[in-house]
Amino acid sequence: MSICGDRSDFAADYDEYRNFISGLFSESWIRDSRQSFKTASGSTVPVKESAMLVKDASSGASGWLGRVTDLSIAESSSFELNSARILTRTFIDNSDDLIAAISPDKTCMMANNAFADFAGLGAAHLCEGRSFSDCLPPRTATDFLKAVDEVLADGEELDSFVMVMPDCRSRDRIFSVRLSPFMDASEKVCGVVFSGRDMTGKVEAENSARESADSAREALRQRSEVIRNMSHELRTPLSGIIGAFEVLRASCREPGQGQCAEGGLIAAKRLNEVLGEILGLAGEDDFEVTVGKVEPEKLVRSVFEAFAPLASEKGVELSLENEGTPDFIYSNGKRLRLALFRFVGHVLDNLNDGGEAFFHLRRQGAENDCEDLEFYFADSASRLAHLGKERFFPQGFTGLAGAFGADAFSRDVSGSLELGFRISCPSLLEATTAKKLEKGFGSGRRILLAEDDINSQARMRMQLEKWGYSVRSVSNGSEVLDCLREDGFDLLLLDIQMPEMDGLEAVRRIRAEEADANSIPIICMSAYRGDVEKILDSGANHFLPKPVDTAALKRLLERVFIEA
Template sequence: MNRHGAHDYFNNAWLEFTGSTLERETRGGWMERIHPEDLDAYREKLSQSFNNHSPFETRFRLQRSDGEWRWITDLGRPFRDGQGDFAGLIGCSFDITERIEQERSLTEAKSRAEAAGEAKSQFLANISHEVRTPLNGIMGMLEALAESSPSAQQAEYIETASQSARQLLGLLNDLLDLARIEAGNLPLHPSLINVGELIRRGTAPFAHEARGLGISLTVEVCAELDSLLFPLDEVRMRQLLFNLLGNALKFTKFGGTVAVSAFLAGTQAARKLVVVVSDTGIGIPGDKLAAIFDPFVQAMGALTREHGGAGLGLSIVRKLVRMMEGAACVSSEPGQGTDFAFSIPVEPGEVRPSEAAAEPAAPQITLPPLKALLVEDDRVNQLTARRMLEKLGMSVDMAENGQQALDAVSRFQFDIVFMDLQMPVMDGLSATRAIREREGAAGGPRLPIVAMTAHAMKGDREMCLEAGMDEYVPKPLEKNALALAARTALDKRTG
């Protein structure tokens, strides 16, 4: 474009692309091939650049000589004559159609992946709720039976059923943990812990199971791990140990051995905690080793396999270790046994205080006599929760939905409310918001409200607190968790 705003030159590549002639293009014919939807915006951009003597970059669709519309990036800049005066614009155009199509494909793929991820999260949330609700009733009723002076045979049956329920809960938690890790929604909460003590305490619950299976279980911890404290996530460290130990015991036969060892490796400036769980079990075939850490993969996949499980434990181990910037590995010999190991980089440990050698007992949670309102629509869960609350010394009134709860708190005086979320007529979140609105309008005291729900996905606790609840307890319910939640909610009211 010259200093007068006329287009006076197009190269051969442009003419071949458009199938036009230089004479026609310089008379303004080139703009006839810009897509009508893009033409006004392009003219405005070009005019601004010309008037301001400034560079420009824009996109538009241009019709090729064969009639196909192609995406073009047009780049232009001002140029000057020998005296430094503005002499017009010079530019070049690039056919970026393939890039645009790739971008569109990536955007569509991303949208599909996000939609699939959202559908997966919603599915897991629904599964979590639908499984936890009946499981809460099963475990609560089994606990009630265990406290009803059963015969020795009945107690054995109750314990067997309870163990099966705990296994089902463990599987559910594994599924949710795996989904959280893959979504990047499982945060770590490091605190100074004594690894040696954690490993010994974490191994202790398996000792009874090992004796019952006729398996020797040994633990060896280097002395240095007992004298230092390291910043690690205690809950996830226990989960690593439990998954590996449970796996080792499952695949080790009567008379075999399972050994746990832990030590520090590396230099003082780059130390690593190494934990090894070894067994003398059935081992893993060589062609299965590469995939053993993949989710839902088991070395023995046939329907006739002797050992159960969903194949999630080892996948969770590897993902947790990677979150901690470590590595996990396995070596095995079929018929001889398997060694699982993981290493995690640790910061220089702090010297363990001498008084920390004896960990104080957990304080007993005490509650005053309380009049509680239990808001729950499921009959079995009503029985379970009511029994637990009464065991904690509370007198309990019932409401079957949020509207009944709202009516009850407006007519009667309660010390605390335990509120389910998913209910007919009015859900627990809406009922809580309505109670808080009434309190605000009347200027009355704050009624402690504890969420008691099968919604146990990431963000559910925060959702409850944002609605105005004071604490949150996931199902299946545990009496100690209920007591702690009640104590916390009451403390918030009194400050």
């Protein structure tokens, strides 16, 4: 802004103006005089003013010519920039990370307090101007400066690599290091910013946690081993006692003897249940025998009977339509019943307008020797539509269904909503077929029995032979391998804990030696439920808990030979 004549627009302070005029007339020129002008609005504006005296032809003063520069914007920007620099420096100095700037000649341009403490210098300003190698431990300086040279040459950041550096007290510290180039106005690399985050505490905590986890796993393994051995030592003789009472009950001719045998059998089984509860509290894994013979329609109707009072109270009539389902299936009856209870109860809870509730039990087509059985509710009147898709099933139902191989589904069929679940059954039998199989079912079948406990071996052999099977008995895994190499068998029934070679190792060797086409069905027995996963992983087909329940063994043998 140029001014010629007076400065009335700025209303400068009178004394300031008088001094300005006096200087101008005495010197004829004033350069970069800092003034404070007041504008017409009353605000004060810092300015820089230059002026020259104007003379007439007789060299007398006729006026002055001046230039005024408003400094308010520049000074405000300068203030903000300085504030930002101070704030940034404060952040850097207060950071727990090591931060420093390195010049191309490897001089420390600046550093923060954390870096100064690490280097043992005490104050950040003492690092500045020093050779950076003097600020680092000798054994790591060479490798570090090589990395700096790489960043200076390539202009690329090195991010999050790990360095172990001893501090000024010779304690090894683990750092996650980042080296970032910084540029000058011409985009030329003029230095490297180093930042290092101390990971020592985190690494030590992780190592400590890992060691604790390893110790806990080892303690758990030892506890499981103790429980496993305890279970075997207790349940093996108990299995013999139960077997003896079963044989005695079957051979009794007088009513009193039969009642005595039945009482002993009930007491032994109750003792087994108590033992299971004790071992369960001690940490033995709970495992339920996976399959049994189930009558699907009878099971569904028993669930309906349980919900009859609730259905009557809500004015709902439960209706079941059986569409070609078999008389019985092989499935996990307890979990199937629980799934039915959860599903039927959920549907009833959300039917608020009474009427008939149509449930369907349907047999689907066979595929890969498996057949599907569906249980679902047909909602043709959209009575459950208010729930929304997320609430069609009770909470946690999908996981419950998946626990025994079932799949929950919802679908629209001709405008009718169908909600339910589907189970895949590896063996579906009609009752007439079952009756045929029950007559002389074991005829012609050869079973190799491996059991080291003499009483249990004798009892099981007697029972198997009573069912019509041909049985050969051995006492350890080595004898199992010898027998299978010498002769052919239709099924192997073996205990897991045996001397010389246990059942798991025997199963692994059998599976390694045999051809897939001639794979023998293997049923493993164990008193410890925690063995289940290892047993199935080793190559066994089925698991039976000890003491072996006679009815469960018979059902499982039927299932195995039906599938074969």
